[in-house]
Amino acid sequence: MEKHVLDRLIAEWLARAHPVPAQVLLEWSEHGVALLPLGRSFAAVRLTEALVNGALRPDAPDLVAKALAERLDGPVIHDYRTAGPTYYALIQWHAGLVWDYSETAPCLQSDTYLGVPRIGRREPPGTYWVVPPRYEGDLCRPQAVRDLIDAGHQRVGENTSA
Template identity: 30%
Template sequence: MQSLLTPPGGGVTTAALPQRVVDATREVPPAGEAAFTARTENISREDVASDMGGLATRVRNLMDLQGNRPSCLPLGGNLFDVLITASGAAARAVVGLMDEVQIDGCGPVIEDPVRSWLYWLVPPGSSTRWAPHRYGICLGQPHRIGLPSLGQAEPPGAYWLRPFKSDRLVPPAPLRDLLDSFGPSPVPHEVLLAAELRAS
């Protein structure tokens, strides 16, 4: 067996690697049965981190979402924040341009035809960096959002205008620029958001 080595001065040289000689007639004893020792542990409620209950709730909600059931998830954390804009022709033009901005198309967007709003799922922490904007409101913790099932791709009710994929969210910077250019209206008002999003 040869190995390629690159000496400090450059160039390539070859050198033989050492090999272990194995006796071909060697007998390998059979492995014994695997033995597992059962352990019982009693974990008190006080020993569980205070945020584990919230984690369990998130896991259950994500499982509901994967199982094509509607779900309600807390914003922020490690999941996502939400940017809320009006829907309509101007907003759909923004979605179309975001399809070109992002590889494989625009990140997840929910349309609520009853309220005429779009919900853009943006990276967690976006709400703390989002300066007040005329055409969009960005919310994170401690709010929650109701998500339609992953299979809901058309009305009635809220549906995925652009599908949800766990590895892709909408980048806020180009979205903000496009909202400035197209100005989708009427602008969602924070008082109306209380009907859809509630503090945890």
């Protein structure tokens, strides 16, 4: 399948998370980012940069994307919030119902909107895909996200106790 056709199918899938998909397409066109409600098609796990870097121990910042793609095997968004750089791993919406890492890596779902970049936005500035979806319905496995969080906690703990 040609890349532009695949990108269109992925964009349509993401837009369907919104009650008015045409609104999403308009926001992407005008701003490059659209606010999508979580909990309908997918949820998002918020991961701090410290947690991600602790888990991955990247040799260079540009290796984070490759390491996240390998570890999570699904789409990840990067955003720079007032609290610092943040990653959002997209997972199945129902996994958030039993999410057990709410203190350090909350799973955002119902009643929350996430800024989702258009599919072609893959570098800063602003919100962008660190790991873009590869196909319609592509999501990270919740257990892979949990494993990443556990590794990050373990290594961050090692650095603070030394």
